[in-house]
Amino acid sequence: MTKINKISNKMELSPEQREVLFRVLKARFEKNMNRHKGLEWAEVRVKLEADTEKQWSLNEMEITGGEPDVVGQDTKTGEYIYYDCSAESPKGRRSVCYDREALESRKNHKPENNAIDMAADMGIELLTEEQYRELQKLGNFDMKTSSWVQTPDNIRKLGGAIFCDRRYGTIFVYHNGAESYYAARGFRGSLRV
Template identity: 65%
Template structure:
């Protein structure tokens, strides 16, 4: 069956997530792991997406809890943009517009295949409050429709002690630019 993981993979993934959770407590103060684990076990389809985040070297971890929806926000917390998600243009339209030297995929398509979404600018800035991420790389973020309509896309990085938001043609791709995703559980 598509988008499922075995009981063994589930147990291994939960063990990895728990170890990361315990190692990085400042990312999720006042969150009880036992409640997170119960939520994970109750949502096996979401575990598949978390496994994809892990396999592509995103190191997902919890950075927030939304009391109103009873959801935990898992975000890629690897120091630099995930290695297995770099050299991608922004979306399918951008990929299709390239005549030559096409990248292997687009950030939006890959995120969709993984069952996750690109971070918004607000979520990216929230992540940066928890550490310094993308000090040598950059990450595509969800681009406002009016910018995308004009052919552009936006990305962020962290330099000189601050978050920078930039624009580029959506069809561009670079070895040091990937994307960070999130998943609500």
């Protein structure tokens, strides 16, 4: 599922890649009905089929280890809401600092990338703290890892960033310098389709 075609400046999956992605997403959807009670895969698929860019973003979430799944539907817009539902922070998105400013501020031992730019390149957004807490109502996530979440401007202006995890049956919100990065910290994303 990793090869993509660039068609008229849009990222697009081949028909074969699309079918593989849809099979994976359908199987996950059906296995985890508690995440999206009352929703039907056939209706989700119709929305997915209509948006090749969102297909590409979901594929990026998948190949970086996010295991995206539907966690709800916006009643006003009708959009389906996907979150990364992997048990731990997605493996292909770890060891990154928070944003470009933090990356550029590091003098030594820079990480390869940062969470904000990676998310933008994938066409997704980092979860907010509120969304992270919603996700944790659906299961136990980040029991061994942690995930950067969107940081309020007043904290970021002072050089900090926030991340979350679950330990001792509790969801913790922590702070760190935005330039920090760890092998066990990545980020989770959201996407509306």
